[in-house]
Amino acid sequence: MPAAVSSVDPRRALVLFSGGQDSTACLAWALQRFAHVETLGFDYGQRHAVELECRLHVRHALRLQFPLWARRLGEDHLLDMTLLGQISDTAMTSERAIEMNAQGLPNTFVPARNLLFFNFAGAIAYRRGLSVLVGGMCETDFSGYPDCRDNTLKAMQVALSLGLDAPMVIETPLMWLDKAQTWALAEALGGDALIDLTIEHTHTCYLGEREELHAWGYGCGLCPACDLRRRGYEAWVAS
């Protein structure tokens, strides 16, 4: 995409980067656009702590394989958010089965987690001179998290810009994409190299399983996250 390369956006961005498929697509999206991109991860005692290792592998692989992006990729930040374990009791942070609650939300839901994450991201961005926050939230993945919705995040953008008294833009490139389209976005941004990197290094499985490599990547193959990732991959391959 030569046009995108020559018209680089001079703003500096901070990508909420978990090491999963979605946030890796967002990181590639940001690296293609912005002159300088930093990453932020949260350690909240999640079961799939293996994600935190995947983050570093993904960053390393991106640097090796995409020289332009390597020049733009800046510092990584990791925040200890284990206090979330104190205010939630869900399948993400304790040894319980994943099931739906009375509101139709999976019990992997940590209430308003993304709002908390964006508050911390805004504080770091302000300190680092970054003015764009990029997150992989999406309304089309059927999990129903209200803190992932477009209106929620537009309200968050306004609250942060006012509260910091500095322009802060929240970008959510996956908001209206389904999982098949997220694979297609990765292919458009980084071709086969980014697809292979996504399969090999990103992590999605709620159970932290990385024993078996499937066509779509590592995972137990059974949890809701694996199921969504597998179905998206298969739909993309078939398209």
Ligand code: ZN
């Ligand atoms: Zn799984």
